[in-house]
Amino acid sequence: MTAAGPGTVRPGGRTARVRDAVREATLAELAEHGYRGLTVEGVAARSGVHKTTVYRRWGNADGLIADALDRAAAEPWPVPDTGTLAGDLRDLARLVLHGFTDPAEGPVARAFVLAAAQSGDAARALHAFLARRNEQAAVLVERAARRGEVPPGTDAAEVVRIAVAPLYYRLFITGEPVDEAAADHAAAAACAAARSGALTRRPEPAS
Amino acid sequence: MTAAGPGTVRPGGRTARVRDAVREATLAELAEHGYRGLTVEGVAARSGVHKTTVYRRWGNADGLIADALDRAAAEPWPVPDTGTLAGDLRDLARLVLHGFTDPAEGPVARAFVLAAAQSGDAARALHAFLARRNEQAAVLVERAARRGEVPPGTDAAEVVRIAVAPLYYRLFITGEPVDEAAADHAAAAACAAARSGALTRRPEPAS
Numbered sequence: 001m002t003a004a005g006p007g008t009v010r011p012g013g014r015t016a017r018v019r020d021a022v023r024e025a026t027l028a029e030l031a032e033h034g035y036r037g038l039t040v041e042g043v044a045a046r047s048g049v050h051k052t053t054v055y056r057r058w059g060n061a062d063g064l065i066a067d068a069l070d071r072a073a074a075e076p077w078p079v080p081d082t083g084t085l086a087g088d089l090r091d092l093a094r095l096v097l098h099g100f101t102d103p104a105e106g107p108v109a110r111a112f113v114l115a116a117a118q119s120g121d122a123a124r125a126l127h128a129f130l131a132r133r134n135e136q137a138a139v140l141v142e143r144a145a146r147r148g149e150v151p152p153g154t155d156a157a158e159v160v161r162i163a164v165a166p167l168y169y170r171l172f173i174t175g176e177p178v179d180e181a182a183a184d185h186a187a188a189a190a191c192a193a194a195r196s197g198a199l200t201r202r203p204e205p206a207s
Numbered sequence: 208m209t210a211a212g213p214g215t216v217r218p219g220g221r222t223a224r225v226r227d228a229v230r231e232a233t234l235a236e237l238a239e240h241g242y243r244g245l246t247v248e249g250v251a252a253r254s255g256v257h258k259t260t261v262y263r264r265w266g267n268a269d270g271l272i273a274d275a276l277d278r279a280a281a282e283p284w285p286v287p288d289t290g291t292l293a294g295d296l297r298d299l300a301r302l303v304l305h306g307f308t309d310p311a312e313g314p315v316a317r318a319f320v321l322a323a324a325q326s327g328d329a330a331r332a333l334h335a336f337l338a339r340r341n342e343q344a345a346v347l348v349e350r351a352a353r354r355g356e357v358p359p360g361t362d363a364a365e366v367v368r369i370a371v372a373p374l375y376y377r378l379f380i381t382g383e384p385v386d387e388a389a390a391d392h393a394a395a396a397a398c399a400a401a402r403s404g405a406l407t408r409r410p411e412p413a414s
Contacts (some may be wrong), residue, residue: 027368044404056215113380114324116380117324117325117379118324118325119323123382126380126381126382127381127382127383130381131381134381138338155392158374158389158392161376161381161391162369162373162392162396163371164376165367165372165373165375165376165380165393166368166372167381168372168375169368169371169372169375169376170368172324172379172380173320173323173337173375173379174333174334174337174338174368175330175333175334176334182365184404185365185369185405186350186369186372187364187399188400188401188403188405188406189369189397189400189405190395190396191405192396192399192400192402192403192405193392193395193396193399193400194398195361196395196399198392198398199392199395199396201391204240204374
């Protein structure tokens with residue numbers, strides 16, 4: 001085992017196997033115990049990787065979370081393609097909703113956001129993860145623009161933010177429940193605003 | 208000095224003066240040092256209240272924050288009244304924006320949200336604070352309904368959430384910058400959605 005960082009040895013080598021084992025164990029520990037229950041010791045025990053190795057490479061629980069987020073950002077994501085902007089945004093908001101409410105994935109997703117509020121490393125990893133996801137989702141709006149559903153110059157990233165922000169706001173700011181009605185309202189708002197021309201890059205005065 | 212909790216002695220009495228001094232000191236310490244820099248010792252030193260008193264009544268930094276939020280929730284809030292839903296929502300979103308970007312108030316407001324991510328007491332106080340603010344803001348939508356700007360049955364609380372959520376999403380989730388364009392986009396989205404009938408309590412299918 002060299003002292004090199006994760007990913008510097010060829011895929012499939014021992015470094016990659018260790019990294020995969022640690023990452024899987026991190027996700028499993030987060031799913032079971034949440035952010036506050038994530039420890040290097042727990043991840044070491046579950047992964048079978050020696051805890052001094054985990055400490056050396058990942059530093060602490062926040063380093064484990066940041067690495068898990070970095071890997072998640074590289075994974076494929078099923079961006080909806082229903083044929084209409086309304087349908088695509090509805091399915092996008094529901095996809096985000098289910099990411100937080102799914103019994104298996106939900107605790108991990110919530111732990112990522114809580115970790116980001118408390119750790120600079122986790123925050124940087126979350127910001128990069130969401131930037132990548134929102135960039136992928138922006139294609140929905142670009143397709144809608146090509147179909148003439150929204151005016152030229154519509155700010156695709158802004159449409160996506162508005163379609164998902166109310167779910168994060170309820171979950172992490174006001175502590176209100178989330179459900180499909182909340183997701184559908186947010187999606188409908190983003191769609192109505194995009195169609196109306198209010199989300200072009202140079203916004204109309206709201207008067 | 209009795210061992211009774213804050214607020215159990217008549218307003219203007221010594222208990223009230225101590226509480227006001229501690230609360231002012233809490234806000235000033237948060238403005239200067241942020242959530243991570245808030246300590247009982249710092250608040251005691253700044254307020255001139257003995258630190259054993261602060262510990263006994265407020266417990267810890269999170270208790271100080273929760274109490275400051277409880278007091279803030281009772282303060283008057285200048286809900287906009289421009290004569291149109293678009294103008295009211297725009298001014299509402301800008302009011303929230305300025306609460307986070309103002310050099311004096313911003314650090315305190317951010318500290319409240321960060322504290323809520325890390326402390327159950329602070330979270331409960333923030334949820335109650337925002338529920339109160341959003342309830343006050345809902346009057347904008349009720350006025351718009353009386354003017355016929357939005358359909359009967361429009362979910363006022365949902366309109367308000369959509370008008371402010373993207374600011375919280377940028378500040379606390381994605382780490383993206385906030386500015387008046389972001390506030391205006393969010394307000395315009397809430398307005399367009401409300402007018403279109405997409406935010407009635409029984410939502411239309413999003414097609």
